[in-house]
Amino acid sequence: xxxxxxxxxxxxxxxxxxxxxxxxxxxxxxxxxxxxxxxxxxxxxxxxxxxxxxxxxxxxxxxxxxxxxxxxxxxxxxxxxxxxxxxxxxxxxxxxxxxxxxxxxxxxxxxxxxxxxxxxxxxxxxxxxxxxxxxxxxxxxxxxxxxxxxxxxxxxxxxxxxxxxxxxxxxxxxxxxxxxxxxxxxxxxxxxxxxxxxxxxxxxxxxxxxxxxxxxxxxxx
Amino acid sequence: xxxxxxxxxxxxxxxxxxxxxxxxxxxxxxxxxxxxxxxxxxxxxxxxxxxxxxxxxxxxxxxxxxxxxxxxxxxxxxxxxxxxxxxxxxxxxxxxxxxxxxxxxxxxxxxxxxxxxxxxxxxxxxxxxxxxxxxxxxxxxxxxxxxxxxxxxxxxxxxxxxxxxxxxxxxxxxxxxxxxxxxxxxxxxxxxxxxxxxxxxxxxxxxxxxxxxxxxxxxxxxxxxxxxxxxxxxxxxxxxxxxxxxxxxxxxxxxxx
Numbered sequence: 001x002x003x004x005x006x007x008x009x010x011x012x013x014x015x016x017x018x019x020x021x022x023x024x025x026x027x028x029x030x031x032x033x034x035x036x037x038x039x040x041x042x043x044x045x046x047x048x049x050x051x052x053x054x055x056x057x058x059x060x061x062x063x064x065x066x067x068x069x070x071x072x073x074x075x076x077x078x079x080x081x082x083x084x085x086x087x088x089x090x091x092x093x094x095x096x097x098x099x100x101x102x103x104x105x106x107x108x109x110x111x112x113x114x115x116x117x118x119x120x121x122x123x124x125x126x127x128x129x130x131x132x133x134x135x136x137x138x139x140x141x142x143x144x145x146x147x148x149x150x151x152x153x154x155x156x157x158x159x160x161x162x163x164x165x166x167x168x169x170x171x172x173x174x175x176x177x178x179x180x181x182x183x184x185x186x187x188x189x190x191x192x193x194x195x196x197x198x199x200x201x202x203x204x205x206x207x208x209x210x211x212x213x214x215x216x217x218x219x220x221x
Numbered sequence: 222x223x224x225x226x227x228x229x230x231x232x233x234x235x236x237x238x239x240x241x242x243x244x245x246x247x248x249x250x251x252x253x254x255x256x257x258x259x260x261x262x263x264x265x266x267x268x269x270x271x272x273x274x275x276x277x278x279x280x281x282x283x284x285x286x287x288x289x290x291x292x293x294x295x296x297x298x299x300x301x302x303x304x305x306x307x308x309x310x311x312x313x314x315x316x317x318x319x320x321x322x323x324x325x326x327x328x329x330x331x332x333x334x335x336x337x338x339x340x341x342x343x344x345x346x347x348x349x350x351x352x353x354x355x356x357x358x359x360x361x362x363x364x365x366x367x368x369x370x371x372x373x374x375x376x377x378x379x380x381x382x383x384x385x386x387x388x389x390x391x392x393x394x395x396x397x398x399x400x401x402x403x404x405x406x407x408x409x410x411x412x413x414x415x416x417x418x419x420x421x422x423x424x425x426x427x428x429x430x431x432x433x434x435x436x437x438x439x440x441x442x443x444x445x446x447x448x449x450x451x452x453x454x455x456x457x458x459x460x461x462x463x464x465x466x467x468x469x470x471x472x473x474x475x476x477x478x
Contacts (some may be wrong), residue, residue, distance in 0.1 A: 123274065124319035128333030128385055129309030131301070138336055142323050 020177030035102025043110030312382030372403030
């Protein structure tokens, strides 16, 4: 079948997509901060020798790593309010689903990073009178994070793309807006192609920048 | 003599394994005490109990006559905060240096001063530079540890510990991971420290160092102090068979005098 491409309506509706892209960037920023930040906390719990911290952290990681994000978003949007009586809007449902999943994945990255550090580093910090927290912050994390930076930036890129899942509960982001355009103008091929192009155009330079960053970081070793 | 470290009936077990079975020792200000013993004799564990890198199973440690920890119901309790404060006064140097790889030599030596002792950066830097000068590495201040030789790394580690103005320095087999030709520079630095009057407890296999630098040599065997005394007496005329065997093992391949 021959399709004659026509992007006129897409360009006409650019402001609609622009609103969506802003929504995408916004939910990305919120979920990446909660996800990677919270992941550090959960990762520390996973690393902890105390069972009181380790077990809940382990359960958390396993639950959210082994359930689909899409299902989590839908569950928080439809099931959670009925079970608890707490209203959940599309944004919150999507943020919960994506953040919790990202926390679970990044927790494992942090844990692996911290475990890869020579125990002698902990000893050296301790021996000059540093507390656990001081050693972690000043000695362990700077080296560990440098080591896991490629894995973390990968996660960040995943989170950016995962934001499209928020469209399932009609949160206003790029894919959701494209669906709107497609429904009104009967041009799904162009609309969804535009979404792919937008994501590529945004992510490609970012990914290239992370390569440069990684090269710079590894040079100081 | 001012007493710096006193240890009373110290015991340490790891699970079923009793490593130290009752140690009593005192180290006075300005003394260099060398701990000898074959591997598994507990000498490193004893050293690590002095600054509570290992928590003793039983017994008490006094620093400057002050008991570390609180006694409740016949058992010692230690608060992490108190132990951290104690460790700032006890320098430790490790076999594998454990320098901070993401910091320059200068930053390594400043780190404890700034983060733990809360010294002003300028003061900490002056202190760091003078300690680096003391170990002969003033010109390496801006290098990263990865670019140093093993001997240089170990001297930076010594400077890092000295910068905290410790009351006593602990050396845990600090030359064991070095290439033979680099051992000398580290031992020379340690000898200089001893001559400057630093109080030192040294775990080592370097009998020459023990002989020339130590005021006292303690020989550990099966978790106890088996024999002790001045180096020329313990190393030249040991009174126990076990000690004689240990020395023979060490000098088996020495060149004849």
